Amino acid sequence: MNLADYKNIWVFIETECGKPKNVGFELINAAKPLAQEKGCELIAVVIGKDIEGVAKDAICYGADSAIIVDGPEYEYYTTDAFAKALVALVEKYKPETLMIGATNNGRDLGPRVSCRLKTGLTADCTAIAIDEETGNVAWTRPTFGGNLMATIMCPENRPQMGTVRPAVFKKGDYDEAKTGEIVKEEITVAADEIRTTLIERVKEVAESINLEEAEIIVSGGRGVGSQENFQLLQDLADVLGATVGCSRAVVDAGWMPHAHQVGQSGKTVAPKLYFAIGISGAIQHVAGISGADTIVAINKDPDAPIFDVADYGIVGNLNEVVPALTEAFKAQKA
Ligand SMILES: Cc1cc2nc3c(=O)[nH]c(=O)nc-3n(C[C@H](O)[C@H](O)[C@H](O)COP(=O)(O)OP(=O)(O)OC[C@H]3O[C@@H](n4cnc5c(N)ncnc54)[C@H](O)[C@@H]3O)c2cc1C
Numbered sequence: 231m232n233l234a235d236y237k238n239i240w241v242f243i244e245t246e247c248g249k250p251k252n253v254g255f256e257l258i259n260a261a262k263p264l265a266q267e268k269g270c271e272l273i274a275v276v277i278g279k280d281i282e283g284v285a286k287d288a289i290c291y292g293a294d295s296a297i298i299v300d301g302p303e304y305e306y307y308t309t310d311a312f313a314k315a316l317v318a319l320v321e322k323y324k325p326e327t328l329m330i331g332a333t334n335n336g337r338d339l340g341p342r343v344s345c346r347l348k349t350g351l352t353a354d355c356t357a358i359a360i361d362e363e364t365g366n367v368a369w370t371r372p373t374f375g376g377n378l379m380a381t382i383m384c385p386e387n388r389p390q391m392g393t394v395r396p397a398v399f400k401k402g403d404y405d406e407a408k409t410g411e412i413v414k415e416e417i418t419v420a421a422d423e424i425r426t427t428l429i430e431r432v433k434e435v436a437e438s439i440n441l442e443e444a445e446i447i448v449s450g451g452r453g454v455g456s457q458e459n460f461q462l463l464q465d466l467a468d469v470l471g472a473t474v475g476c477s478r479a480v481v482d483a484g485w486m487p488h489a490h491q492v493g494q495s496g497k498t499v500a501p502k503l504y505f506a507i508g509i510s511g512a513i514q515h516v517a518g519i520s521g522a523d524t525i526v527a528i529n530k531d532p533d534a535p536i537f538d539v540a541d542y543g544i545v546g547n548l549n550e551v552v553p554a555l556t557e558a559f560k561a562q563k564a
Pocket residue numbers: 375376450451452453454476477478479480491492493494495496497507508509510511512513514515518528529530531534546547548549
C-alpha cells in the first residue's frame with residue numbers, strides 16, 4: 231500500500247429516509263481544522279435515496295465538496311448495500327481518513343468497511359487530532375470502563391478510519407451561500423446481494439427519545455428512589471420543554487428504558503442545560519455530559535462527585551427541591 235496515494239478527509243453523512251443525522255454535520259465541524267492542518271480537502275459522502283439536498287447541507291456546514299450515491303436500494307440502511315458502496319468509493323478515490331458517526335448503523339458499517347479494506351478502525355472516539363510528529367490522525371477513546379483515555383493511530387494502512395460518538399462535537403454555522411461540487415456516483419446493488427429485507431419499521435416509544443439533540447435534559451439517578459417518583463422529573467421537564475434522561479443505575483433497576491441512559495454505555499449528550507438529580511457523578515456518567523453547556527446538580531450529599539463537574543449545585547432532598555423548581559419555573563412562565 232502506497233500511503234502517498236491517499237488524500238483528503240471524508241466524513242460519512244448518515245441519513246434515514248432521506249433525513250440527515252446531526253452527527254455527520256458535527257463531524258464536518260470537527261474535521262475542518264484537521265483538513266486545514268493537513269492542507270487537504272474535506273469531503274462529505276452521502277449514501278441514500280433522494281439525498282442531494284443533504285449533500286448541499288453538508289457543504290453549507292463546511293465540507294468542500296460531496297460525493298453522493300443515490301438509489302432506491304439505499305432508502306434504508308442495510309449492511310450489504312452500504313458497505314459495498316462505501317468500499318467501492320474508497321477504492322476509487324483513496325481518502326486518507328474516513329470518519330463515521332458511532333450510531334447503531336455507523337457502528338455496523340465502520341468495521342465492515344475497514345475489514346474489507348484491510349485497514350484499522352478506532353471505534354467510539356471522543357476526540358480527534360493530527361499527531362504533530364507523524365501527521366497521522368490521533369483517535370482518542372475511553373477505555374478500561376472509562377477510567378483511561380487511549381489514543382490510537384493507524385500508521386501503516388489507509389484510510390485511517392474511526393467512528394465518533396454523536397454529540398461530542400457541535401455542528402458549525404450553516405452558511406447558505408457556500409457552494410461546492412457534488413459528484414454523483416452510480417453504484418448499483420442487486421436485490422440478491424442484500425441479505426436482509428426490511429419488513430416493517432416499528433416506532434418504539436423509546437425511539438422518540440432524542441437525547442442527543444435535546445437542548446435541556448432533566449436526568450435522574452438512583453436517588454430518585456422509584457419509577458413512580460420519576461414523575462417529579464417529568465413535571466419539571468414538561469415546564470421546561472426538556473427531555474428526561476437517567477443514569478445506568480435507573481436502567482438497571484428497570485425504572486427507565488435504556489434509550490434514556492446518559493453516559494459511557496448510554497448516550498453522549500450536549501444540551502444547553504443538564505439537570506443531574508439524585509445522580510452521584512460516577513466517571514461513566516460524567517463521560518456522557520462533558521458537552522453540556524451548563525450542569526445543575528441536585529444531591530443531598532454535599533460530597534457527591536457530581537458537584538465537581540456542576541456549574542450550579544443544590545444540596546438538598548430532591549423530593550423537595552424538584553417540585554419547588556417546577557413551581558418556580560411555572561410561575562416565571564405565567
Ligand atoms: C463499563 C461501565 C459502564 C457504565 N456506563 C454508565 C453509563 O453509561 N451511565 C451511567 O450513569 N452509569 C454508568 N455506569 C455505572 C456507574 O459506574 C454508576 O454505577 C452509576 O452512574 C450510578 O448511578 P447513580 O448516580 O444514579 O446512582 P448512585 O451512585 O447510587 O447515586 C445516587 C445519588 O443520589 C443521591 N440521593 C439519594 N437520595 C437523594 C435524595 N432524596 N435527594 C437528593 N439526592 C439523593 C445520593 O447522595 C447519591 O449521590 C457504568 C459502569 C461501568 C462499569
